[in-house]
Each structure stands twice: as C-alpha cells, then as structure tokens.
Amino acid sequence: MRISGRREYYGDGMSGFRHVALFRWVEGTTVSQQEEVAARLSRLPGRIPQIRSYSLGTNAGVTPGGYDFAVVADFADRADYLVYRDHPDHRAVLDEVIKPLIGERAAIQYDL
Amino acid sequence: MRISGRREYYGDGMSGFRHVALFRWVEGTTVSQQEEVAARLSRLPGRIPQIRSYSLGTNAGVTPGGYDFAVVADFADRADYLVYRDHPDHRAVLDEVIKPLIGERAAIQYDL
Numbered sequence: 001m002r003i004s005g006r007r008e009y010y011g012d013g014m015s016g017f018r019h020v021a022l023f024r025w026v027e028g029t030t031v032s033q034q035e036e037v038a039a040r041l042s043r044l045p046g047r048i049p050q051i052r053s054y055s056l057g058t059n060a061g062v063t064p065g066g067y068d069f070a071v072v073a074d075f076a077d078r079a080d081y082l083v084y085r086d087h088p089d090h091r092a093v094l095d096e097v098i099k100p101l102i103g104e105r106a107a108i109q110y111d112l
Numbered sequence: 113m114r115i116s117g118r119r120e121y122y123g124d125g126m127s128g129f130r131h132v133a134l135f136r137w138v139e140g141t142t143v144s145q146q147e148e149v150a151a152r153l154s155r156l157p158g159r160i161p162q163i164r165s166y167s168l169g170t171n172a173g174v175t176p177g178g179y180d181f182a183v184v185a186d187f188a189d190r191a192d193y194l195v196y197r198d199h200p201d202h203r204a205v206l207d208e209v210i211k212p213l214i215g216e217r218a219a220i221q222y223d224l
Contacts, residue, residue, distance in 0.1 A: 017172070018167070018169065018182075018184070020132060020134065020182055020184065022132065022134060022218045022219075022220050055130070055224065057130060057220065057222025057223065057224070058222055059220050059222060060129070060221045060222050060223055062190050062193065062194070062221050063197065063219070063221055065219070066219050066220045066221060067218055068220075069220070070130075070132055070220045070222055072130070072132065078172060078174050081174065085175065104218070106134045106179055106216070107134075107175070107177070107178050107179065108134050108169065108171050108178045108179045108180075108181070108182045109172045109174050109178060110170055110171060110172050111169065111172055112167065112169070
C-alpha cells in the first residue's frame with residue numbers, strides 16, 4: 001500500500017515488493033566494522049540484478065531509541081526478493097560480516 | 113545512501129530523509145484493529161504536507177520471524193520529518209490506535 005503526499009516521490013506508481021531490515025549492533029561494534037557492512041552490501045546491486053532499488057542508512061541521531069542501521073530493498077515481486085534473500089553473495093555478507101555484529105534485528109517484507 | 117540496481121526505481125535521484133517504523137502487535141490484535149491502524153495512518157499524508165511519500169505494509173508472510181506492520185515515510189529533510197513526528201494528528205493516531213497494540217517496535221531515521 002502506498003499513499004502519496006503532496007509530491008509523488010516514486011514517480012511511476014509501480015507496484016513491487018519491499019524488504020526492510022533494521023539492525024542494532026552489539027556493544028563494541030566499531031565504525032570500521034559498520035563501514036564494512038555498508039561497503040559489502042553496497043556491492044550487491046551490481047551482482048544481483050533482481051534488486052530494483054537498494055537503500056542503506058545509518059541512524060541520523062534525531063530521535064532517541066532507534067536502531068543503528070537500515071536496509072530497504074525493493075523488487076519487482078516476491079520471487080525477485082527470494083532470489084536476493086537466498087543469493088550466495090548476500091548470504092556471504094550476512095555470514096561473514098553482519099551476523100557477528102547483530103544485537104537485535106527487525107525485518108518485514110510487504111507488497112508495495 | 114542509495115545504491116541503484118539495474119533499474120533506478122526512484123527515478124529522480126532526489127536526496128531526502130527517511131523514517132522507518134516496524135511493529136509487532138500484541139497477541140490478540142484483531143484484523144479490524146490492524147485495518148484501523150492502516151486507515152488512520154493513511155489519512156496523514158492529506159493532513160501533513162511535509163510527507164513526501166508514505167508507504168504502509170502488512171507482512172507478506174514470505175520469510176518467518178518478521179514484524180507485522182511497516183511504515184516507511186520519506187521527507188525532504190529532517191525538519192520535515194520532525195513536523196510529522198510531532199504533528200498532533202500523528203500523535204493522536206499513535207496514542208489512540210497504535211500504542212495499545214504495540215508488542216515490539218523498531219525504528220530508524222536516516223539520510224537518503
């Protein structure tokens with residue numbers, strides 16, 4: 001479901017399928033480790049053509065209590081999301097870089 | 113940070129500021145209550161012109177362990193996000209409809 005405000009940011013009104021994952025890193029996680037997560041993830045759109053749009057973000061520090069890091073990935077449909085989810089390059093980033101740093105993780109997938 | 117895949121979904125490459133909130137509802141939350149949350153939130157873009165794009169989603173049931181409901185709201189900048197965060201119409205939905213149903217909540221704000 002997508003509701004537009006005064007401006008239609010997405011422009012084309014396309015449907016799709018969205019994956020959102022939020023992470024809170026374990027205490028002691030370094031800036032260097034966080035940069036490695038972002039760097040490794042940022043290579044995935046070049047390797048997994050099913051990714052339509054890929055947005056990574058670090059908490060801007062505006063509202064207290066938030067998670068540390070976000071991934072918002074859009075796909076044409078759930079089949080393309082599943083290709084991403086199970087892709088060996090994605091699993092490698094998860095296993096090698098992300099999982100050891102996870103304090104908490106919250107995720108959802110929904111139809112756009 | 114936004115990384116494009118083979119297609120640039122966002123089209124205009126605009127910068128901005130994103131708020132993401134994921135919710136896991138308390139046990140016993142009814143479909144009717146969830147529909148009320150979505151209905152009340154979906155009126156906010158018409159009342160808060162600072163909302164650039166507003167996306168609401170219910171877990172598609174593809175990957176186990178996910179949260180129940182997502183809000184992804186995009187703004188021109190953090191000042192516009194703060195207008196939304198503190199807007200009385202938004203606070204009313206939170207206080208009257210959402211807060212009594214929250215089992216878990218995960219949120220982040222980040223620069224696009």
